[in-house]
Amino acid sequence: MEKSKEAKIKEIMKRKEEHIRICLEKHVESKAVSTLFEDVRLVNNSLPEMNFDEIDTSVNFLGHKFSAPIMVGAMTGGAELAKKINRNLAEACEELGLGMAVGSQRAALYDKILEETYSTARKHGPTIFLGANIGAAQLSKGLSMHDAKSLVEMLDADALYVHLNPTQEIVQPEGDPAYANVLSRISELAKNVDKPVVAKEVGCGISGEVAKKLEAAGVSAVEVAGTGGTSYSAVEYYRALEYGNREKATLGKLFWDWGIPTAAALIDVRRSVRIPVVSSGGLRNGLEVAKSMALGASLCAMAKPLLGPASDSGKSARMYLESVINGLKATMFLTGSRNIRELGKARYVITGELADWAKE
Ligand SMILES: Cc1cc2nc3c(=O)[nH]c(=O)nc-3n(C[C@H](O)[C@H](O)[C@H](O)COP(=O)(O)O)c2cc1C
Numbered sequence: 024m025e026k027s028k029e030a031k032i033k034e035i036m037k038r039k040e041e042h043i044r045i046c047l048e049k050h051v052e053s054k055a056v057s058t059l060f061e062d063v064r065l066v067n068n069s070l071p072e073m074n075f076d077e078i079d080t081s082v083n084f085l086g087h088k089f090s091a092p093i094m095v096g097a098m099t100g101g102a103e104l105a106k107k108i109n110r111n112l113a114e115a116c117e118e119l120g121l122g123m124a125v126g127s128q129r130a131a132l133y134d135k136i137l138e139e140t141y142s143t144a145r146k147h148g149p150t151i152f153l154g155a156n157i158g159a160a161q162l163s164k165g166l167s168m169h170d171a172k173s174l175v176e177m178l179d180a181d182a183l184y185v186h187l188n189p190t191q192e193i194v195q196p197e198g199d200p201a202y203a204n205v206l207s208r209i210s211e212l213a214k215n216v217d218k219p220v221v222a223k224e225v226g227c228g229i230s231g232e233v234a235k236k237l238e239a240a241g242v243s244a245v246e247v248a249g250t251g252g253t254s255y256s257a258v259e260y261y262r263a264l265e266y267g268n269r270e271k272a273t274l275g276k277l278f279w280d281w282g283i284p285t286a287a288a289l290i291d292v293r294r295s296v297r298i299p300v301v302s303s304g305g306l307r308n309g310l311e312v313a314k315s316m317a318l319g320a321s322l323c324a325m326a327k328p329l330l331g332p333a334s335d336s337g338k339s340a341r342m343y344l345e346s347v348i349n350g351l352k353a354t355m356f357l358t359g360s361r362n363i364r365e366l367g368k369a370r371y372v373i374t375g376e377l378a379d380w381a382k383e
Contacts, residue, residue: 028133034197035130036137039102041262046330051257058251058285058305062377063314066370068359078355079362080348081120084299084322085219085243087152087181090120091348092316092363095340096248096303096326097156097184097223101130104334106140112329113148114337119344122152124184124324128174129161138177145178147337154221155180159187162208163201168215175218182243183216185209187233188225190282191255194275196268198259206240213241224248225255226304228283231295244299246324247292249285252305253327256281286318287380293319294383309350313358317369 045051080091095112099105109125116123125144131137144153155174157166162185175183187205192198213220221244222229222237228249229237237245260275283291285304292300302315303324312323325347332339360366373381 032130032134032137035133036102038197039099039105039126039130042258043099043102043104043108043330043334045258045261046253046327047334049257049261051253051261053251053254053280053305056250056280056284058249058311059375059377059380060286060311060314062373062375063286063318064372064374065314065317065354065358066372067357071356071359073359073361075352075356077361078352080351080355082322082363084122084152085182087122088120089122089152089322091351092320092322093121093312093344093347093351094152094322094324095121095123095329096324097124097126097154097186098326098330099126100128100141101126101137102140106143108330108333109141109144110147111333111337111340113144113151115333115340115344116151117148118341119348121344122154123148124154125156125178127156127158127186128177129157131177132170132174142177152181153178154182154184156184156186159185159205159209160192160199160201162212163203163205164199166208168211171212171216175216180218182219182221183212184221184223184246185212186223186225187229188255190227190278191225191259194256194259194263194271194278196259196263196266196271206236209237209242210240219243221246221301223301224304226250226253227281228285228288228304229292230283230288231291234292234296238296238298242298244301244321245292245296246301246303247285247288249288249304250280250282251285252307254279284377284380286314286377289315289318289320290381309347309352310354312347312351313354313366314371316363316366317371319367
């Protein structure tokens with residue numbers, strides 16, 4: 024292996040480990056803003072007219088059955104700890120009938136040796152919905168269709184996620200804000216990869232206008248990944264501090280809370296496209312999952328809350344997900360929703376700042 028390639032791999036592995044460590048140790052969530060799910064009030068139903076155990080939380084997403092509308096958002100791969108996390112997440116999802124996406128597979132394109140830090144998810148989750156993952160900047164810089172297909176094959180994936188992360192690329196010490204021609208490359212991907220392509224953000228939210236362009240480019244679903252949860256500006260701020268990079272640390276601080284609150288992004292995107300919309304970014308419990316479904320989401324994704332449990336064991340990750348499903352079921356009972364279709368029709372009131380965002 025030539026030296027530059029070896030150095031590149033080491034750099035990527037180090038970065039992956041730093042992301043995990045910082046997310047586990049530091050406060051990396053939005054500070055002065057929120058998802059705005061607190062501005063969605065579901066209306067209590069004192070006469071649910073059913074028993075709790077009749078509730079059916081199952082959904083279909085991109086042709087795959089989920090026992091509940093919950094998946095683990097894209098996080099990691101490309102390092103030893105990442106392999107353990109992906110294995111534990113996959114075990115939990117397999118037991119519960121849920122799904123997950125791995126983090127950017129760019130590292131595995133550099134060196135096949137890293138493939139198993141991602142493919143362990145398929146090994147331990149043989150029947151789960153599993154998403155492959157690559158960054159939009161990679162597309163802009165010329166990712167070949169051959170490589171894109173290999174990302175899917177590596178995992179026998181059910182979909183290919185493309186993450187849009189311009190804020191992160193601006194703030195990250197070694198970031199590369201290369202976003203020219205991304206839309207046409209996404210369109211090329213959608214035509215050439217024989218699995219659905221899903222576009223997602225990483226915590227700054229997708230607007231209705233952008234979602235429309237993505238739909239026209241041929242993506243099969245949009246995951247909003249809005250603001251109010253994990254802030255990548257915060258994560259990169261801490262990395263920049265560690266590297267003594269003052270310029271990037273200043274940018275990280277400036278854009279800490281940048282983005283579209285998740286509930287606002289969900290309403291905007293739901294109104295703008297016909298394809299399935301995934302709610303994500305700061306979802307932390309079953310009530311917020313229920314609110315997302317009432318606002319028209321097809322599925323919900325949660326990332327950082329699973330990082331700690333999955334660094335521990337598959338059982339810890341499963342217990343966290345079970346508590347979210349319990350909260351969802353309780354909300355379904357209290358809104359008189361027998362299944363997710365009925366939850367989608369549950370009455371709600373929008374208040375506060377979200378009412379401003381939701382104005383047509
Ligand atoms: C440690 C960590 C690594 C992540 N890496 C990726 C990634 O490689 N690709 C991606 O699409 N999103 C990545 N994300 C973003 C998440 O998928 C998600 O959009 C974001 O964290 C917001 O959701 P949350 O508030 O539930 O964490 C990462 C998140 C975390 C916490």
